[in-house]
Each structure stands twice: as C-alpha cells, then as structure tokens.
Amino acid sequence: MGKMEYREEKLAYGMLFPMLAFVILFIVIPVIGTFWISLHRDVTFIPGFKFVGVRNYILVLKKPEFWHSLMVTVAFSLVSVTLETMLGLIFALILNEEIKGRGLLRAIVLIPWAVPTIISARTWELMYNYSYGLFNWIFSQVGLGAINWFGTPISAFFAVVFADVWKTTPFMTLLLLAGLQAIPKDTYEAAIIDGASMFQRFWHITIPLLKPVLIVAVTLRTIDALRVFDIIYVLTGGGPGGATTSISLLAFNYYNLGDYGVGSAISIITFLTVLSFTVVYLKIGRFQEGLK
Amino acid sequence: MNEKGLKRIMIIIGTTLMVLICLFPFVWMVVISFTKDATFLGSSYVHFQFTINNYRTVLSDPTLHFLDYFKNSVIIATLVTVVTVTISALGAYAVSRINFRGRMAVPIFVLGLSMFPQISLVGYLFKFIERLGWINTYKALFFPYVAWTMPLALWILLSYFTQLPKDLDEAALIDGASRIQALYKVIIPLSAPALFSTALLVFIAAFNEFMFALLFTTDYRARTVPVGIALFQGVHGEVPWGNIMAASAISTIPLVILALIFQKYIVSGLTAGALKGE
Numbered sequence: 150m151g152k153m154e155y156r157e158e159k160l161a162y163g164m165l166f167p168m169l170a171f172v173i174l175f176i177v178i179p180v181i182g183t184f185w186i187s188l189h190r191d192v193t194f195i196p197g198f199k200f201v202g203v204r205n206y207i208l209v210l211k212k213p214e215f216w217h218s219l220m221v222t223v224a225f226s227l228v229s230v231t232l233e234t235m236l237g238l239i240f241a242l243i244l245n246e247e248i249k250g251r252g253l254l255r256a257i258v259l260i261p262w263a264v265p266t267i268i269s270a271r272t273w274e275l276m277y278n279y280s281y282g283l284f285n286w287i288f289s290q291v292g293l294g295a296i297n298w299f300g301t302p303i304s305a306f307f308a309v310v311f312a313d314v315w316k317t318t319p320f321m322t323l324l325l326l327a328g329l330q331a332i333p334k335d336t337y338e339a340a341i342i343d344g345a346s347m348f349q350r351f352w353h354i355t356i357p358l359l360k361p362v363l364i365v366a367v368t369l370r371t372i373d374a375l376r377v378f379d380i381i382y383v384l385t386g387g388g389p390g391g392a393t394t395s396i397s398l399l400a401f402n403y404y405n406l407g408d409y410g411v412g413s414a415i416s417i418i419t420f421l422t423v424l425s426f427t428v429v430y431l432k433i434g435r436f437q438e439g440l441k
Numbered sequence: 442m443n444e445k446g447l448k449r450i451m452i453i454i455g456t457t458l459m460v461l462i463c464l465f466p467f468v469w470m471v472v473i474s475f476t477k478d479a480t481f482l483g484s485s486y487v488h489f490q491f492t493i494n495n496y497r498t499v500l501s502d503p504t505l506h507f508l509d510y511f512k513n514s515v516i517i518a519t520l521v522t523v524v525t526v527t528i529s530a531l532g533a534y535a536v537s538r539i540n541f542r543g544r545m546a547v548p549i550f551v552l553g554l555s556m557f558p559q560i561s562l563v564g565y566l567f568k569f570i571e572r573l574g575w576i577n578t579y580k581a582l583f584f585p586y587v588a589w590t591m592p593l594a595l596w597i598l599l600s601y602f603t604q605l606p607k608d609l610d611e612a613a614l615i616d617g618a619s620r621i622q623a624l625y626k627v628i629i630p631l632s633a634p635a636l637f638s639t640a641l642l643v644f645i646a647a648f649n650e651f652m653f654a655l656l657f658t659t660d661y662r663a664r665t666v667p668v669g670i671a672l673f674q675g676v677h678g679e680v681p682w683g684n685i686m687a688a689s690a691i692s693t694i695p696l697v698i699l700a701l702i703f704q705k706y707i708v709s710g711l712t713a714g715a716l717k718g719e
Binding site (some may be wrong): 158401431 | 470531534547556557560561565585591593656668701
C-alpha cells in the first residue's frame with residue numbers, strides 16, 4: 150500500500166471516528182451491557198449483583214405473561230402492518246394520479262407523521278373516551294351503543310392498532326409512492342393498447358413491479374411495529390389486565406418494579422426477535438450494491 | 442359505466458377519505474383546544490363554546506411547566522440536529538469518497554443499529570446515566586439522541602454524496618485543497634437540499650422521542666414535551682383535556698407547518714433513508 154493511500158485511509162477513520170464513537174458508546178455498549186445485566190440477579194430491593202447464568206431467561210420463558218405479550222406484539226404487528234400496507238397502497242395510488250392539488254394532498258398525507266406519537270396517542274385517547282369521546286358520540290348519533298374502548302381486550306387492541314395505523318401510514322405511502330413512480334409509464338400504455346382493464350393492469354403490472362419496494366417497506370414497518378411502546382404506554386398502559394402489553398412494555402414494567410435482571414432478559418429477547426427481521430431486511434434491501 | 446368514469450369516481454371517494462382520515466385527529470386536537478369545559482361536554486358537542494383560556498393556562502401557569510418542557514425540547518432537538526448532521530456529513534464523505542478497509546461494512550453496521558429496539562439499550566443506559574449523575578440534565582438525552590438519529594442521517598447524506606460526481610472534489614484536491622476543505626467548500630454547498638432534509642428529519646425525531654426522555658428525566662429541568670404531555674394530569678383526577686390539547690397544538694403546529702412547507706425535502710429524505718438499496 151502506498152504512503153498516499155495509507156494517509157487517506159487514516160483520514161477516513163478519523164472522519165468516521167466521532168460517528169462511530171457515538172453509536173458504539175450509546176448503542177453497541179448499552180446492548181452488550183443489557184445482555185450482561187440479564188445474566189445477573191439485579192433487583193433493587195435485594196442487595197448484591199449476582200451472576201445467575203441463564204436463570205432470568207428460564208424465568209421469563211416460564212412466565213405465561215411473557216408468551217402473552219409476545220403474542221400481543223406479533224398480533225399487533227401483523228394486523229397493523231397489514232392495514233397500513235393496504236391503506237398506504239390506496240393513498241399512494243391516488244397520489245400517483247395526475248390530479249389537481251397533488252402537491253397539497255401529498256403534504257396533507259404527511260401530517261399524521263409530523264404529529265409526535267405521544268400527542269397523537271393522547272388525541273386518540275380523547276376521541277376514544279367513553280362518555281365524551283368523538284367515536285361514541287358518532288355511534289350514539291347513528292343509534293349504536295357506546296363502546297368502552299379500553300374496557301375489553303379486543304376493543305383495546307384495536308384502539309391501539311387504529312391509532313398506530315393512523316400515525317404510520319404516511320411513511321408507508323411515501324415508500325410505495327416512490328416505488329410507483331419508478332414504474333415506466335410505457336408499460337401501462339402498452340397494456341392499454343393490448344386491451345388490459347384497469348384491474349388487470351393493477352394485478353399484472355403494478356403489483357409485480359412494486360413487489361421489491363413492497364417487501365422492503367413491509368419488513369421495515371414490521372421491525373418498527375415489533376418494538377412498539379409509546380402508543381401503548383399512553384393509550385392503554387398495557388391493559389386491560391395485560392391484554393395490550395407488548396414485549397417492550399413488559400420489559401419496561403420490570404425495570405419500573407426494580408427487577409433489572411428479568412427486565413434485561415426480556416429486552417434481549419426483544420432484541421433477538423427484531424434482529425432476525427433486520428438481517429432479512431438488510432439482505433433483501435441489497436444495500437451494499439448501492440455503494441458501488 | 443366506462444372505465445374512465447369508474448376510475449374518476451374511485452379517485453374522488455379515495456381522495457375524500459384520505460383527506461378526512463389524515464386531517465381528522467389533528468383538527469379534533471385544535472377544536473378541543475379552543476373548547477370551554479371540554480371534559481363536561483358529554484353529548485353536547487353542538488354547544489361548542491369558544492375560548493382561548495386553555496392556551497392562556499398552559500402558557501402562564503408555572504406549575505404546569507409547559508414552557509420549561511417546550512424550551513427543553515427545542516434546545517435538545519436543536520443541539521442534536523447540529524451535531525448529528527455535522528458528524529454524519531463527515532462520515533458520509535469518508536464512505537462515499539475514500540477507499541479504506543471496512544468501507545462497505547460501516548454503513549451496513551450503522552444501518553443495522555438503527556433497527557435495534559430501544560428497550561434493549563435502556564437496562565444498561567439507565568444505570569450508566571444514573572451513575573454519571575446525568576438524570577435531569579440535557580446530557581442524558583443529548584448523547585443517546587445523537588447516536589439514535591445518526592443512522593438515518595448517515596443514510597440520507599450517503600445516498601446524496603454518492604450521486605455527486607467524484608470529479609467535483611477531486612478537482613479541488615488537485616488544486617491543493619485538503620479533504621476537509623473539499624468537503625466543506627465543494628460538497629457541502631452542493632448538498633444543501635440533502636443537508637436540509639436530514640436536519641429536519643433529525644430535529645423531528647429528537648423532538649418526538651419518548652422512552653429515553655421518560656426514563657432519564659424526573660422533573661421540569663430536562664423533561665421534554667412528549668413526556669410532559671403524556672404525564673399531564675389534573676389535580677382532582679379529572680383529566681384537563683382542554684389544556685392537554687392546547688399544549689399539544691402548540692407543540693405540533695410548528696412541526697406540521699415545517700412538514701407542509703418542506704414536504705419535498707422530507708419525502709426525498711425519508712425515501713432515501715429507507716430505500717437506498719433499490
């Protein structure tokens with residue numbers, strides 16, 4: 150290696166140093182640290198930090214509440230990503246049309262994304278309120294009974310899902326819109342000449358050509374949904390009776406109780422679940438190729 | 442009906458629903474923020490009474506600390522934006538222009554980190570920040586936020602820098618400029634839109650963050666708007682919705698206006714961050 154190249158390489162490391170220092174100190178080491186804590190008994194009111202091996206993990210895996218939260222998290226991700234993909238695709242198809250005021254419409258779609266999660270959660274909480282919420286008022290106007298949204302496991306689950314879908318659909322819309330715009334116009338023109346109907350064009354051109362973007366977007370949103378915390382914390386606090394407790398919230402509750410060992414074990418299990426999806430995402434995204 | 446007509450009707454219905462869905466909760470927030478006695482409305486929405494008292498209370502009652510939270514959020518998010526954008530511009534320049542061992546690995550590594558669930562950091566991070574005595578200080582949020590927003594910033598800038606022809610800064614290098622000079626005299630001025638969208642996205646991400654802020658602050662000294670609004674409770678157990686919605690509107694409207702004005706930048710930033718590999 151030449152002297153010049155060596156100097157350049159050193160310079161590159163120097164330029165990367167601040168960035169890597171931040172992510173290593175405040176992301177990588179904390180994850181390793183949390184893993185380290187998960188191998189110990191670490192409870193605020195029991196003195197002594199004691200190595201216990203995988204005992205915390207065994208404790209967690211034996212807890213029905215853990216399996217329940219895992220199921221809640223998976224169900225939440227499945228339902229909310231599905232709804233969001235359908236809604237996002239509809240929005241993207243509309244925004245892809247040459248209609249008047251398209252710029253304004255595109256800006257409006259961005260609003261739910263710009264409202265901070267906690268603030269949108271509180272607004273939805275108010276709209277779901279039993280006695281003076283908007284939804285129950287509408288139901289009463291059309292002669293339906295009021296729903297105690299946070300009172301039953303199913304309604305609380307959907308209350309959380311709807312609020313999350315509202316918040317996250319813009320992101321899905323933008324990704325799918327970018328995908329739609331990359332489809333060459335003459336593909337459609339050729340299909341029209343061949344006599345393909347609107348729905349045939351959608352099934353045989355749009356969907357197949359959109360598939361790569363669709364897969365990346367769905368994977369990315371699934372990764373995000375699996376770590377859901379904020380919106381549940383504010384809307385239901387995980388209730389009623391743990392019915393909407395996600396794994397992130399369950400870990401958080403253990404930290405709040407002062408049981409860092411078990412909280413960390415749950416956190417690491419969450420981490421591994423998300424990591425497996427991340428590996429898939431990095432593979433299908435073919436991110437290295439973009440750099441060449 | 443012919444196909445064109447059917448399509449037209451579908452677009453009209455779809456557009457109406459889309460606008461309604463996207464705007465409604467936001468509009469509702471604003472309406473309630475101007476409503477007198479929002480908690481006692483019951484089924485009497487028709488008796489909407491306009492008031493600005495909710496805003497007056499939120500902005501003037503010192504026990505609510507809303508202005509403290511707002512100030513904390515703005516200061517922290519601004520600092521994080523400046524530092525994150527600067528540091529990731531350096532990193533993105535190195536990766537896009539210089540050949541070094543691990544050049545491919547760095548961005549993939551950083552991107553992978555952004556997918557980590559926040560909860561997997563907090564067990565250790567809480568103890569670390571507590572031991573440093575950082576609870577209730579800006580530092581407790583600043584450092585984790587910079588790390589947390591870095592991956593997105595790196596990806597947006599990287600996708601932009603790699604598109605810029607290499608001849609541009611190589612010409613400057615031949616003229617005797619250093620790499621750092623080439624970066625801030627040639628690349629930075631050409632990358633204004635990318636830097637701008639990165640800054641906006643980082644600011645909004647830092648302004649919205651909740652879990653770290655919830656854990657690392659316990660009072661008004663460093664507590665941010667999301668935590669303040671999440672924990673906002675009335676004195677007698679009655680939730681002061683009018684005040685909460687006024688505080689929410691004050692915090693949200695600037696972000697929404699930013700998003701509307703700079704919509705193009707945000708869209709290109711978000712899609713570049715997520716779909717770089719396409």
